[in-house]
Amino acid sequence: MESTQTDHNRHQGSGQEQGKRPRVVVVGGGFGGLNAARSLRKADVDVTLIDRRNFHLFQPLLYQVATGTLSPGNIASPLRVIFRRQKNCFVRLGEVTDFDLDENCVLLGDERVPFDYLVVASGAVDFYFGNDDWAQEAPGMKSIESAIEIRREVLSAFERAENANDAEERNRALTFVIVGGGPTGVELAGAISELARHTMRNDFRRIDPSHSKIYLLDASPRVLEHYPEDLSQKAQADLERLGVEVKTKSRVTAIEPDYVEYTLDGETQRIESETVLWAAGVRASPLGAKLAEAAGVELGRGGQVAVNNDLSVEGHSNVFVIGDLAAAKGEDGKQLPGIAPVAIQEAAYLGKKVIPARIKGEEPKPFRYRDLGTMAVIGRRAAIAQVGERHFSGTIAWLMWLFIHLMQLVQFQNRMLVFVQWGWSYLTWGKTTRLITGHPGDDMEQVSPNAAANAKPEPHAAASS
Template structure:
């Protein structure tokens, strides 16, 4: 659209793709064996299937189940070159990207660098309330959640114990809803008989959302059902509440309410990656880049912005395209089609704008429920949960991943057996706060243990 005059291209134009998420990976995959040279950069070595990331955080799945090395995806594709490096800046005038240790020129640039969590200017909240974007994030949240139960088991002080067994999730989008449900299900169904002193069923899971509903883009019926289902399994849902502070002890709400909690998970706002600043444009709300209807940077028909970083409007409907995995996939494929066509023609020319085919959205709620909006067909409960499972397996990349996720789900859902809730990483366990009781005078865990133990031995 923004290329009124045709611009000539070299033979085998060089395409640089920044980011191996849904948009970048699908763009590069669609350029396999096409007359272009592709270089794909990512700061990690894997493509991550983000919709299942919360299951790594809740220890239902292993990292290897939902991620695949980008190199492996392109192993038999000589025209695609994978580099594990973080692009630090982009020079659109000289058509060059820079990374630690080097730089690289392009004929086409596809910026699919995604989004990071935004703490609305309170970056100090991050260490108390990690977000869920990468495998490392998921393992960190898993470590914190599982440690909370271990620490509560050893805690003498009832108030401190209650704080350890309180989990706050900030943000009522799909990640927040799924994470809240998963933690509550662990506490209620998976681990009660693992512990001797605490009743994990009483762990509080509190979901805080600033809007007056959960899952805002979904139809009203599903939004209400999601809230009802979460409350049915015991999650406390607070709508219309905003967070005003987060510290090591808990969360303060705008309403003045204070919630003491050992664990806070951030699933609220996201913003475009800082790399976008080097494009030299004023960024839109949320650090995103406003693009033309062909997803290009205004004035630069050779620079595409796709995925969560793009603020794009549908060429047909004029509606803003949502930051969802299916939209990112479609954007990536659309750009690959444009590039392939032009590479074959030898020139950049007039383009048809991008149209997003909305096939719906879904979210799980706890173990056996979900809400799904499939092309306007609204499904809830067990059926929606099955649909969710089948669709996610279908979209998982790699047959190995599909196989192992199905196996893990069968194992834990049908056989009602338990996943491996391993704690890795450091620190391992925090010093307990034994308020008012000096260490030397007490034998903290002994009495309650003896009681339980002897009653058990007599059974």
């Protein structure tokens, strides 16, 4: 199989004659890109999937890595393994830097990868509403590295508390602030509370971790504001039952190494905390701006690229944008939310309908999102779900959540292992991947009782990526 071809820009499946088939380049190996490439597995095309990372990440369970239940390996699958048997798919590790839509090329630095059809699905990144310095103090939840950073910060906080010299220092270490009351913030707050109240309850000798204070701040009037109001209320009640202090209508105005400030009813409040986690906002990946500029189309407020009703970019019927990067509209005219089911349906639509139709010179039917429901999990036997007009909460919603997430995990092995790990965790409240890894030097500084609070080290640069 070792190829001696010199024109390395022409990728094709092994055993296929070169250059005969339409070339589809997919940028991004998240839910959108992965499913776009997979849905083309029987199409008579050559697919090149380009990603910066060598794995697909099952983002919905990232918070379980951040709180020590799962290992990164449980929720990440190498793209090469996923596409091993899809012979028309070439996986290319690399970073797309720009697009040349006149020449139909994707640029990876100096290298040009030509395409006949392009699918851009580079997703979203954490967004700090212009306060980029907050990324230093409040890691987000978009990558394995940032989840491990959160795990390190949360676990180190308990260690600092155990080593604290006085009550003030101890209380500050045991105060956690999660900014953002969407699904990610709710999941994180619930999981940290369970970690403190159950998993770790016998692990320390001087502190009682269940005395931790966990705050969930959100600027909107209620948590999970995109969900029906009764489910928001259920979620808030579940959080409060877990000891989380939910502060709505609270807009964060400052994040410093040892405190957070926010305004509530026009007054500035302060919470002394060294552990602030960011779940308040994401923004479309910067590639969206590059693509919009190359195509001469509009960029939405959240950085998304405007698309036609076949998900193509205006004026470029062979260039498509899907997932969190796309400003696709639902039947009600509203922009579709940045969630996995939207990306997956868009991907299938491209792979099964639009690209085959274009190749045949036909015109595809417009994309139509089918809302199968949404859900969020708060903790053990506590979740909410909306399916059509029906609302679920409590144990039944939690079981639905569990079932759907297990089924969705990409690989059989991961599914089975996650199942075993979850089963074990459920029985024992155990979280055995509670490892403080990555920056041993930093940890030492953090847990040293003599380290000044404002000497807190900078989080890893990847925390904001």
